[in-house]
Amino acid sequence: MSIPFDLPADDHTLSPRTGYTRAHWEAVADGLLTAAWRRATPGGALLHLPGRPSRSGVRSDGLEGYARTFLAAAFRVAGAHGDDPHHLLERYADGLAAGTRTPGRDDTESWPEILDVDVQGQPMVESASVALGLRLTAPWLWEKLDPAVQDRAEAWLRGALRHTPAPNNWYLFPYTVAGFLDSVGRGDAETAAARERARDLLESWYRGDGWYADGDGRAFDHYNGWALHLYPVLDAHLAGDADALAHHGGRLRAHLDGLSLMFGADGAPLHFGRSLTYRFAASAAVSLGAVTGHTPLTPGASRRIASGALRHFLDRGALTSEGLLSLGWYGPHEASLQEYSGPASPYWASKAFVALLAPADHALWTDTEEPAPVEEADRVLSLPGPGLLLQATRADGTVRLHNHGSDHVRPHEGESAADDPHYGRLAYSTRTGPTARANAADNHLSVEVNGRASVRRRIHPLGAGHGDGWGWAASWHRPVFVAGPPMVPGLRAESVTVALGSLELRVHRVVGAPPGSRVTLTGWATGPEEPTVSALHGLYGWDDPAPEPVPAPQGTAWTPWARVPRLTGGCGGTTVHVALACLTTGPDAPPLERAVTDVRVDGGTVELTWTRDGSRTRVSFEPPEVRHTRP
Helix, strand or coil: CCCCCCCCCCCCCCCCCCCCCHHHHHHHHHHHHHHHHCCECCCCCCECCCCCCCCCCHHHHHHHHHHHHHHHHHHHHHHCCCCCCCCHHHHHHHHHHHHCCCCCCCCCCCCCCCCCHHHHCHHHHHHHHHHHHHHHCCCCCHHHCCHHHHHHHHHHHCHHHHCCCCCCHHHHHHHHHHHHHHHCCCCCHHHHHHHHHHHHHHHHHEEECCEECCCCCCCCCCHHHHHHHHHHHHHHHHHCCHHHHHHHHHHHHHHHHHHCCCECCCCCECCCCCCHHHHHHHHHHHHHHHHHCCCCCCHHHHHHHHHHHHHHHHCCCCECCCCCECCECCCECHHHCCCCCCCCHHHHHHHHHHHHHCCCCCHHHHCCCCCCHHHHCCEEEEECCCCEEEEEECCCCEEEEEECCCCCCCCCCCCCCCCCCCCCCCEEECCCCCCCCCCCCCCCEEEEECCEEEECCCCEEEEEEEECCEEEEEEEECCEECCCCCCCCCCEEEEEEEEECCEEEEEEEEEEEEEEEEEEEECCCECCCCCEEEEEEEEECCCCCCCEEEEECCCCCCCCCEEEEEEEEEEEEEEEEEEEEEEEECCCCCCHHHCEEEEEEECCEEEEEECCCCCEEEEEECCEEEEEECC
16 A cells, blocks of 8 residues: 655665665654644644544543654654754644643643543553653753743653552553653652662563563563563663663563564564554564664564564555554554554554664664564474463464463453453464454354353463474463353363464363353454465364354454354363364465374373374373474
8 A cells, every 4th residue: 555655765685575774764753743743733732633532532642642753753863863854853842841831721732630540541651752752852852941841841740650550561651751850860759769669560570481461460462562671671771771771681682582473474463462553563672672782683683573564564554644543453443442542542653663763873774684583484482471372484474372371351350251352362363363352253262051152361371382393382261151150160161272383283171061061162263355264173072073164244453354263062071172273375274184193082181193294292181281292
């Protein structure tokens, strides 16, 4: 699709895969900012972009427009050492003065006050972008402000230090505000307390493998890269704090070993978790690692991932005809959104422009592009900390994530039967999105009791591991029902995924099901016009090994209409159900019915032989364990 602003010509010598250079990144930032500023109020304090308002209201949405675009402008100008050819900082300085003059007033320019998360919390999110923008551009903006405007800005920002954030990555917003105030000589006991509180919480949320839980529960998603790593690492980098940078940067390096595998060969990040409308912000941690030197990737591979993600969305309609980022994935897509999503929400994508902090002579921009991890070889990687299993295949450039640990259910919450497509599915990919809540669920194991189907909410990881070219992850959950009693006492579903090449062995054990119960398993959701092929085949415990296609009329982020393959079978007491699944491209899916032989099920143990090389896999539930041996 055409991009509604000018870009430089592609450079396939320096960037043989994407054609994008640093000049392209600057041009995209300029184009996005020019389009957004057409919707500014006269004083520049609020940018009212078109679209449905968020639950926080139009004024908060206008602040969001100012703050999130300011972040892109700050990276743009700071990376150019203050060169500001479009006079962006003058606009943001005027907007800061107007917005902080009378906070809380219902007039054209005033910013909403920062209050507790349950009262008026969204401005706290935006305060971090304002503070970070001011810190990045301090020599050219903050230091030139009238002292009265500086005082007003500080007074407004301190609302983030004095009110209660949401119990997750939000604690890094006052942390970032405090970091800015410290950097300009306005730190005190209040800023120190905010930073200490955030550091303590961050430590308690660390789960290993470079992954943080987003709060006290088990939510693992893109917030790791664009928030939980970005804020502390960038803070330490800007402060020149070697000890903090070594600590947080080491974790970023570990995180990137997995995150770098979460981008397909076409540049798409995994469609997994919430806030997916932030799109290419998913690459922010990759670029930050290159900027700070805390990365396992070469500069050429880092740029290939970041530029690939940026170009992926620009080429597929993420921009409106005005040059604005739409609410959705490619174009507008309601199912990809949350209640807090407003017209300016997509501009958290501005975090991707942290890449511009690398100057023009940095290796991130001067080295020739190199392949992304998915383009180098087939790879299976288990992440026991978050309970995730990554499966990448070089031939089709597809990455799949098998979810056995991320659920977005907070510790104090009960397990409602409200399906959460962004976390509750067994698998996600760079080529498919989950089906909508009201449609048949893709990649889902459901137990049906008295005709009532269950959903998967709180996920309990049982283990994960990988070897040469294969890996596994396991979990269990309590099936939750929409109608009637929410749970059946003693009922649980245990699930194991084994990844080998492009094949997925899915083994499930249902324990404590009432007599006459049913079980269903679905595969990947794909559209009739897509080149992506979804295959599913029953090996044991199903009425028929061949799946039936089930329609999903609301489609996915990839297709306006989808179908989902589904297996069904009976269960009661304790039963085992085994299937093969595959997601690939091309006209023909691999013949799953011939992929394995000699399938044996004995109590809680499943054994089979893979036709491709004669290797054998043994899956045991007591204890959860997978062994894979080659002849």
